Amino acid sequence: MAxxxxxxxxxxARRDARRAKGRSALxxxxxxxxxxxxxxxxxxxxxxxxxxxxxLERDLGQSDASFEWVDSSPVAQNGKGDWTFLEDGDESVDGETATDEAVTWETSDELVELAAPVLPSGSTVVYQRSDYLRASTAHGVADIELVETEADAPITEGMRTLLDGRYPEAAGETAVTSAxxxxxxxxxxxxxTVNDWGEPVDEGTPLTIVGEYEIPLALDSNQLVVLPDSVLLESSYQYAQLLVSAPDGTDIDWAAVRAANEHGFVVLSRAVLxxxxxxxxxxxxxxDLEWGGGVDEAVVAVAVVAVSLIVLEICLLAGPAFAVSARRSRRQLGLVGANGGDRRHLRAIMLASGVVLGxxxxxxxxVGGVLLVLLTKPWLEGQLxxxxxxxxxxxxxxxxxxxxAVLIGLLAAVIPAFNAARSSVLASLTGRRGVRRGSRVLPLVGASALVLGTSLALLGGLLMANTVAxxxxxxxxxxxxxALTPALVGAFGRLARWLPLTARMALRDAARNRGRTAPAVAAVLAAVAGAVAVATVLVSDNAQQRAGYEARLPANTAxxxxxxxxxxxxxxxxxxxxxxxxxxxxxxxxAVPLPAPGECREFEIPDAGxxxxxxxxQVVPFPATGLDCPAYTAEGAGLTVEERREALAGPPCTGFYWMDNWTNDVLVVEPATLAAMGVTDPAAREALADGEALVAHxxxxxxxxxxxxxxxxxxxxxxxxxxxxxSPPARELTVPGRVLTSDLPMPAVLLSPxxxxxxxxxxxxxxxxxxxDEPPSGAVQQAVDAEMERLGGTLSFYAEEGFEERNSLALLILAAVALVVTIGAAGIATGLAQADAEADLATLSAVGATPRMRRTLAGLQCGLIAFMGVLLGAVSGLVPALGLRLTEHRSSLDWWQPLWDAGEISTPRPELFIELPWATxxxxxxxxxxxxxxxxxxxxRSRVPLARRAG
Structure with missing residues (x-):
């Protein structure tokens, strides 16, 4: 029977879906x-x-294993290639104690010869060695990875993909990545031209680009490939590997790996994996190198929440559509009831609609998901x-x-199905809707859940620092x-008395038909809440980063x-x-001061042959409090916690490095330079002009x-x-000084000429x-960097661009998503309202309403639903955002408080940064x-076709 x-x-349900194509497609x-x-x-x-x-193919190509040179000392590794050095006194595989005898190599042949005792006899070997250098560009210089190998060897197939030209075949040639x-x-x-760091660009190794390739494992890598021993012979970088293909029938097993470990090689082997x-x-x-693969509870919780909200939102949006469908099918359902159908049959018909449409x-x-991945595959690969x-x-x-999908359709049809089954046959056949009062229990349950959830989110973040809570x-x-939304929609409806006619009609219609209005408002609420939550977290994080950003110079200063x-x-x-x-x-x-006459002399370096x-x-300022950091001396044990914190902030404990340059401890500047350095105190300028020294502490x-x-x-x-x-200085000088207060880092001492x-x-x-007037462009920065390299790397250039606001693109995307979902949900509710109220609109037209009223009424209905949902969503989204910010603040306090109480740090108490996304x-x-x-x-449409009278 069932x-x-x-x-x-x-x-x-299938026939009804085909008959109402528009509503079904929605x-x-x-x-x-x-x-x-x-x-x-x-x-x-x-x-x-x-x-x-x-x-493995991308890491090893077609080889059986890679033998990576680490050091002349024996190493220990696991089967995945994670390794560490053996501790002194550990025994090797052969039972002998590890030694510190140094083994070095320079050329590819020497490394192959070094590895020969641990390679299977008759193996095919391809040498691969890399270093991070700099290469000239059309604008200046850029950081690159240079790889020496035979890139066209069959054993390397799969590691690189040649896109244009060819791989290098002679010295002086190179192939480069598309990036x-x-x-x-x-x-x-x-x-x-390729050169090492600090070397002039024009004195490097010239290379001609003969090919373009990509690395499937790292598409954004700036890499150049050259033949072995053609560039890196002069480099002191001793990191290299050998790709090894063993003869047929030979496996590079665990015993071979352990033997290679004794010679300083780490092996990644297919057979061992x-x-x-x-x-x-x-x-x-x-x-100890074996890492367990635990599950991040916070990630799981967020994933569950996200899926739950998605299902909820779709059910909220689809539910009114099924409700309107049930209302439009009331006569059909009434006929089923009049011909002996009971409530079970009526529920089955409505639930079947959910199954069919689902x-x-x-x-x-x-189908759409598969097509979407096919179309966006290049973009996704670029992002990955x-x-x-x-x-x-x-x-x-x-x-x-x-x-x-079927479950969502079924869930969305549940409430309309039960409501349809409860309607009497007479009301269904005559089209009478009857009057139903809103539930009194639902608002109480909703208010309790709102208070409980808000308390749990805020207290869970503040007291427990628990993201799951x-x-x-x-x-x-x-x-x-x-759950509160129907009651809130009704409360909004009470404001209609103060609105113009059309707006009053739109708001009262929304409040009267809460069954379709409240779910649409709630769906907008869910979408906006997510956008507001993420935007609040991002904006607050930006505010924290902005407060923690330490500018080295005034903005737009170099x-x-x-x-x-x-x-x-x-x-x-x-x-x-x-x-x-x-x-x-x-x-x-x-300028920097030097002991007169300021002549440079050659001195022998101790123990340097x-x-x-x-x-x-050099002229060095000496702290009056002593040379050693009081917090780390024997006397420091007698310091109070407050004295210890104060000492940690002083020069003997922190030092001063203006622009990361120890030669700038004492700097000589004109008084007019102070303004460019960010010093606006007129008294400091006067003191410098009067011959006083300005000190930073x-x-x-x-x-x-x-x-x-x-x-x-x-x-x-x-x-x-x-x-x-x-070390004691040759002599000492004293000069009157004045403490310089500034929000920017300063040299330890400033003197006038x-x-x-x-x-x-x-x-x-x-x-x-x-x-x-503005920060330098990228081309200017590359040109200046090239000049620094040409001069030998003894100079540095830094331009202060200030704190760069991030997440602006993310906020824009969030706003766009919220816009689309909100307009979609409001449009759906408006369309359902029009479909549900055609008789009312026809009556309005019959009693003299202008054709434009239909458009005006529809626009106001859509706008009001969007506004109500956005307003409630903005409030709702603040709850998880505040909870997450409190969680981060609690974690920072848990780290800071013990160290502060023990006097181990002098940094101030972490601040709680909560900033609202007003632009959003x-x-x-x-x-x-x-x-x-x-x-x-x-x-x-403006015109409203007159509907026939019911009955």
Whole structure:
């Protein structure tokens, strides 16, 4: 009996879906959209995650194993290639103790010879060695990875994909990745120069680009490939590997791997990966390298919440459509009841509609998801940074996704099915709707859930720092707000008395028909809540990063500094280039003081076999509190917690490195330069002009306000942990000083040229400060970097661009998604309202309403639904956002508090950063309802066909 009931119900549902094509297509589209996304995500994830065999092909090509040179010392590894050095005294495989005898090699042949004792006899070997260098570009220089190997060897097939030209066949040739060509502005056939860091670009190795390729495992890699031993012979970088293909019938097993470990090689072997060693076969150090694959509870919780909200949102949107469908089919359902059908049959007919439309949505979503991945595959690969593996379709997973579509359709039809079954046959046949009061229990349940969920989310974040509690609380609060939505819609309806006629009609119609209005508002609420939550977290995180960002210079200011005061001629050359590139920038020259006469001399380096170094002298400020950090001395044990914190903030514990350059401890500048450095205190400028020294910390001044400067005329042999010299200076000078207060980092000491000369100090050119109207472009930065490299890497150039706001694109995407979902949900509700109220609209037209009223009424209905949903969603989205921010703050406090209480740190208490996304609020609360209103107004027909009278 049940089977025949469902067969009849499915036949009726199928015919009804074909008869009402527009309404059916709307429901199918709503259900199919998440199914399409889930299908696309599943297919992209499975195909984008390469299999173990595909990963091996990209790592090893067609070889059986890679022997990676680590060091001459024995190593211990596991079967996956994770390794560590053996501890001193550990025994090797042969029972002998590991030794520290150094083994070195320079050429590829020497490395192959070094590995020969552990390679299977008759193996095919391809050498591969890499280093990170710099290469010239059309704009300047760029960082690259240079690989020496035979890239066209059959054994390397799969590691690279040749796109244009060929691989190098002779010295002086190179093939480069597509990513490098895109960044450098070069093309196949052009020439470039490769040089080590700090070497002049024009003195590097010239290469001609003969081919273009990509690395399937790293599409965005800036890599160049050359023949072995053609570039890296002079490099001290000793990291290399051998790709080994063993003779047929020979496996590189675990015993061969352990033997290679004794010679300093780490081996990644296909045979070992297929048959990994037991834990008992691993060295103790290697057992510690086995990482367990735990499950991140927070990730699982967020995933469950996301899926739950998606299903909820679709049910909320599809539910009113089924309700309207049931209302439009009331006469048909009444006839079924009049001919002996009971409530069970009526429920089955409505539920069958959900099954039929859910099944159609499953097919549409599955096909659409596959097509979407096919169309977006290149873009997805670009985002992943690697090529997809083989297409992998898992029927069980796709079947589960299809079943989810049917389940969503079924759930969306449940409430309309029960409501339809409760209607009397007479009311269904006559078209009378009757009057139903809203539930009094539902608002109480919703309010309780809202309070409980909000409390759980906030307290879970503040007290427990538990993201699972925050996620659970956010879901409970949002479900509570959804349950409150009908009552809130009714409360909005009470505002209608103060609105104009058309707006009053729209709001009262929405409040009167809460069965279709509340779900649409709740669906908008769910979409907007997610957007507001993420936007709040991103904006708050941006505020925290902005507060934590430490600018090194005022915004739009650049500095050219020298690491070696003996390169004055190079400073002038670099200055001319920078001045030319930064057209119109205001320049302020910098200098460092030296012990007179400031001459550079050669000194022998201790224990260096007679090698010498040039030293021009140095002027070092000495803290008046002592040279050693009090917190780490024997006397430090007697310090109170407060004294220890204060000591940790002083120069003996922190040191001063302006622009990461130790030669800038004492800097000589004109008083006018202070403004360019961000110092706006007029008293500081006056003090500098009067010959006083400006110091960055009060610990540099003694009780009389004097600063002590140590003059070193020979290389400094000993420093403390803060890089303050412990060696005695040749002599000392004292100068009156004044503490300089600034929000920006400053050199330890600033002197005027007159004060330095009055102390008998010589001056050495150290660079220039530039004040610009805007930050330098990328081309300018590359050109300046190229000049720095040409001059030998003893100079640095830094431009302060200020804190760069991030997440702006993410916020834009969130706003766009919220806009689409909100307009879609509001449009759906408006369309259902029009379909449900055709008789009312016809009556309005009959009593003299203008044709334009239909459009105006539809636009206002859509806009009001969008506004109500956005307003409630904005409030709802703050709950998880605040909970997550409180969680992060609690975690920071848990780390900071014990260290602060013990006096181990002097950093201030972490602040709680919560910033509201006002721009997002404006877009959602103002722009979205306006757009929804305009679209509904423009897309609605003015003319209303008169309907026949019921009965």
């Amino acid at each position: 089977g025949s009931t469902w067969r009849l119900a499915l036949r009726i 429901v199918v589209a709503m259900i199919a959209l998440p199914i399409l996304g889930a299908t696309a995500a599943d297919l992209a994830l499975r195909s984008g995650t390469v299999s173990a065999e595909e990963q 490098f060509l895109d960044e450098s502005g070069l093309a196949v056939g052009d020439e470039l 297929a048959d990994p060693p037991a834990a008992s076969e691993l060295a103790p150090e290697a057992r 099944a159609v949505a499953a097919v549409v979503g599955l 940074g690697q090529r997809f593996g083989a297409w992998e379709v898992r029927p069980l997973e796709l079947a589960a996704i299809a079943a989810l 925050v996620a659970a609380g956010a879901v409970i609060a949002e479900l509570g707000l959804v 500095v050219l500094t020298a690491y070696d005061v003996s390169v004055g001629d190079q400073v002038e050359q670099a200055r001319s280039t920078v001045t030319r590139e930064l057209q119109g920038a205001e320049r302020f020259d910098l 007679g090698e010498t170094e040039s030293f021009c002298g 009060p610990d540099y001044l003694d009780a009389d306000g004097l600063l002590t400067l140590g003059l070193f005329t020979s290389p400094i042999a000993e420093f403390n942990d803060a890089e303050i010299p412990l 007159e004060a330095a000369e009055g102390l008998g100090l010589a001056l050495a050119d150290s660079g220039s400060l530039y004040r610009m 609020f404006a877009q959602l609360l103002i722009v979205v309802p306006l757009v929804a209103w305009l679209l509904a107004t423009l897309l609605t």
